[in-house]
Amino acid sequence: MLLTNALIVTLKGNNDFGMIPDGAIAIRDDKIVWVGPTADIPDSVDVLPRHDLAGKCITPGLIDCHTHIVHGGNRAAEFEMRLNGASYAEIAKAGGGILSTVTATRTATEETLLADALPRVDALIAEGVTLVEIKSGYGLDHDSELKMLRVARRIAQERPITVRTSFLGAHAVPAESISDPETYISETCIPALRAAHAQRLVDAVDGFCEGIAFTPAQLAPLFDVARELGLPVKLHAEQLTNSGGTQLAAKYAALSADHLEYATISDAQAMAAVGTSAVLLPGAYYTLNETQLPPVQALRDAGVPIALATDCNPGSSPLTSILLTMNMACTLFRMTPLEALLGVTAHAAKALGASDHGRIIPGGRADLCVWNIQHPAELAYRIGFNPLHSRIFGGALS
Ligand code: DI6
Ligand code: FE
Numbered sequence: 001m002l003l004t005n006a007l008i009v010t011l012k013g014n015n016d017f018g019m020i021p022d023g024a025i026a027i028r029d030d031k032i033v034w035v036g037p038t039a040d041i042p043d044s045v046d047v048l049p050r051h052d053l054a055g056k057c058i059t060p061g062l063i064d065c066h067t068h069i070v071h072g073g074n075r076a077a078e079f080e081m082r083l084n085g086a087s088y089a090e091i092a093k094a095g096g097g098i099l100s101t102v103t104a105t106r107t108a109t110e111e112t113l114l115a116d117a118l119p120r121v122d123a124l125i126a127e128g129v130t131l132v133e134i135k136s137g138y139g140l141d142h143d144s145e146l147k148m149l150r151v152a153r154r155i156a157q158e159r160p161i162t163v164r165t166s167f168l169g170a171h172a173v174p175a176e177s178i179s180d181p182e183t184y185i186s187e188t189c190i191p192a193l194r195a196a197h198a199q200r201l202v203d204a205v206d207g208f209c210e211g212i213a214f215t216p217a218q219l220a221p222l223f224d225v226a227r228e229l230g231l232p233v234k235l236h237a238e239q240l241t242n243s244g245g246t247q248l249a250a251k252y253a254a255l256s257a258d259h260l261e262y263a264t265i266s267d268a269q270a271m272a273a274v275g276t277s278a279v280l281l282p283g284a285y286y287t288l289n290e291t292q293l294p295p296v297q298a299l300r301d302a303g304v305p306i307a308l309a310t311d312c313n314p315g316s317s318p319l320t321s322i323l324l325t326m327n328m329a330c331t332l333f334r335m336t337p338l339e340a341l342l343g344v345t346a347h348a349a350k351a352l353g354a355s356d357h358g359r360i361i362p363g364g365r366a367d368l369c370v371w372n373i374q375h376p377a378e379l380a381y382r383i384g385f386n387p388l389h390s391r392i393f394g395g396a397l398s
Contacts (some may be wrong), residue, residue, distance in 0.1 A: 001395070002026050002045060003368075004038045006053040009376045010360040011060060011346050017338060017376050018360075025058065027366040030394035035360050053370060056389055059341065059379075060358050061130025061367030062322050063348035066258050066279050066309035068168075069124075070117045070151045071138045073104030075314045088288055088316065089240065092212045098138070098172040101314050105138035105148065113151045114158070120312060121155055123320035128369035128388045131349070131357055132161055133309070135206055137168030142192045145169050149201035160391075160398040162367075164352050166234060167193050170207035170214050170222055181218050190225050197229050204255060204353070208236040209245030216248040223252045232353055238262040239284070250274050256307065256351040261290055265298040272302035277351040280335075280343070281311035282328035283319035296333050306335070307351040308343030326380040337377035366395040 008023035026034040026045035034045050078096055082088065091097045105113070124132060134152035139145035149165050156163040169189035177184035196202045205226035207219045219235070226233050232255045237245025239259035246267035249257040257263070257271055258279035271278065278299050284290075299306055308329050311317035319325065326340035335343070349358030356365045370389040373379065378387065391398055 002041070002048040002050045003058065004041075004050055004052050005055060006370070007055065007057045007374070008035060008360060009057060009059045009341070010035060011342060012359060012361060014342070014346075015338075017341070019376075023058075025360065025368070027392070027395045030366050032360060032362055032364045032366050034362055057371040057373045057376060058360070059128075059369050059371065059376060060345040060360055061369055061391065061393065062128045062344045063131040063352070063354075063358060064124055064129050064309050064312070064322050064344070065133045065256070065307050065348035065351045066135075066281060066311050067132055068135050068137060068311070068313035069120050069132065069320075070113055070134055070136075070148050070155075071101050071105055071314050072108035072113060072116070073101060073314065074318070075100065078315065089212055097315055099175055101138045102140050102172070102174060106141065106144045110147055110151055113148065114154055117151060117155060118158060120320045121159055121161065124310075124322060125159060125161060125391070126388065127321060127323050127386055128371075128391055129322055130161060130367035130391065130393050131164065131352070131354060133164045133166060133352055135166045135168040135171075136196075137171030137206070137208075140169065140172065140174040140188075142188060142195065145192045146196050146199070146201065149196050153201060160393040160396075162357075164203045164354065165201060166204045166206040167196055167202045168206040168208070169193060170219055172208065172213055181214060185214070185218055185222055189222060193222070193225060194229070197231065202231060204232045204234055206234045206236065209243050209248060210236070210239060211241055211243060216244045219248060223248070227252065234258060234279075234351075238267065242267075246270060250276055255353050258309075259284065260294045260299075261285065261292045263295055265295065265302075268295055268298040268302040268304055271299075271304050277305045277307055277347060279307045279309055279351050280329065280333060281309055281317060282325060282332050283317035284311045285332060286328055287317050287319075293333060296335060305347040305350050306339060306343055307347040308340060309348065323379060323386060324383065327383055330380045337380040340380040341376055366392060368392040
């Protein structure tokens, strides 16, 4: 198809929206084959069926590059506890937090996990998300981790969305292994990773480096296996304290280091040196009532691409709005609307190693959003308003 008469936000460069007023996009199958001014449409694509967009705005399909969207139950009761004075770390230490979701996830059937996750995925789709990353990490035993990853893969069959999975067996130390995290990594986590990889369930390997989770030394053997299997790594790093996660991530040339509230200037420089992206998660910052801001200016100065994501999870970020995530990044982290849009498109794609996503360029995948807006800054500006007109997924309206 040939989309004409649109304000196209290509995000072709890195420091501007790359706008083409009265632009056109030619799509064949699931690929963008040409983009430029409507006046310059080449003969080769002029034969395609035309859709006049009457001045609407087109951006790349949005990307949520860090979610735990598959999980059992919810933690509204814990939300209430926190508001009555308990801290996140205290709740985790008392066997609540992540571990209560582990129990709910272990006991849920695959069908229940899928049925619970789909409405959350639908909320993302309704705001133009075309690619979502989904982590395991609430199973913490062999079968339950694989179950979560199978559900994540099934989401891509049930809905018009691309799913990238991350194995997060090192999300927390399960209650039965609490005195011996090293053995949990070697005897449970690594064998589960190998099995999940053999069943093609894993696109990347993630971990949680934190006082309440794992140390860099405990995570290193897992990352060694990821490397052996040819899988890229990512890491939850410096969310609650500076625990050396960013340096570990940089040592393994991770795709991304995520959260980063307690990261330093030298952490940002270590990431820049190996091309590791930052993934900032304003929903978790907001939900935990955090006051330590991630080092946005240090990341900018070092040239680290900054991605944004919902972190959709039942504990620290029960958020399924990518547009609100953009708004929070601007208001809470003082990022610009351009940075926010790059954060959920081109930079999110980079954080997933998905190079054909996130920009409107010839050869790129035809995942697009059509918006009822006059300028792309409107996407981050409004709060709780969804201007999506339509969504094109793999070259088809959906
Ligand atoms: N950091 C987070 O914010 C989520 N996981 C993580 O490593 C929270 C997970 C949860 O509380 O269930
Ligand atoms: Fe997370």
